[in-house]
Amino acid sequence: MDDRLKEAFRKIYEGEAKAALRLKLFAKKAEQEDLPQIAQLFRVIAFSEEIHGERALRMLREIKDTDTNLKESFQSETSIAGVAYDRFVELAGEIGDGIASNIFSNSKDVEDGHAKLYKHAINHLIGERETTYYVCQVCGYVSDGVCPESCPVCSAPKDLFVEFK
Numbered sequence: 564m565d566d567r568l569k570e571a572f573r574k575i576y577e578g579e580a581k582a583a584l585r586l587k588l589f590a591k592k593a594e595q596e597d598l599p600q601i602a603q604l605f606r607v608i609a610f611s612e613e614i615h616g617e618r619a620l621r622m623l624r625e626i627k628d629t630d631t632n633l634k635e636s637f638q639s640e641t642s643i644a645g646v647a648y649d650r651f652v653e654l655a656g657e658i659g660d661g662i663a664s665n666i667f668s669n670s671k672d673v674e675d676g677h678a679k680l681y682k683h684a685i686n687h688l689i690g691e692r693e694t695t696y697y698v699c700q701v702c703g704y705v706s707d708g709v710c711p712e713s714c715p716v717c718s719a720p721k722d723l724f725v726e727f728k
């Protein structure tokens with residue numbers, strides 16, 4: 564594909580993915596404000612934006628077979644966890660922003676966990692095994708199989724975990 568088209572699709576993918584996340588959060592907010600119709604509108608547009616992002620990503624040929632997808636996901640987790648967050652934690656320390664520092668280091672710990680989950684899958688340790696995952700809604704920590712009493716990363720209580728069967 565022409566490099567300029569590639570660049571266009573990359574921009575579309577990034578822009579639409581960001582828009583979709585933002586709109587989903589707007590929908591949550593509208594729900595809290597008891598505005599279900601507006602929440603629905605935000606969710607619908609978010610879904611539509613995701614379709615644009617999906618088309619762009621497909622054009623970029625970034626969706627491969629599952630074995631490759633797992634390996635690439637593992638790679639990107641290790642680089643996110645190993646490079647960016649470490650630097651961000653350092654930066655927040657220099658600036659003296661405790662809240663930012665906490666968010667960065669929580670995310671870094673959670674990303675390390677993602678890498679382990681992929682590694683597990685790559686080593687064919689999940690195949691036929693059925694499990695339930697639990698995700699902390701505060702920091703994103705993923706627990707495989709058991710819901711912890713409190714989040715080992717951010718200390719959020721058990722009832723803030725979402726179950727994925």
Ligand SMILES: [Fe+2]
Nearest residue numbers: 640673674677
């Ligand atoms: Fe991750």
Ligand SMILES: [Fe+2]
Nearest residue numbers: 699702714717
């Ligand atoms: Fe957490």
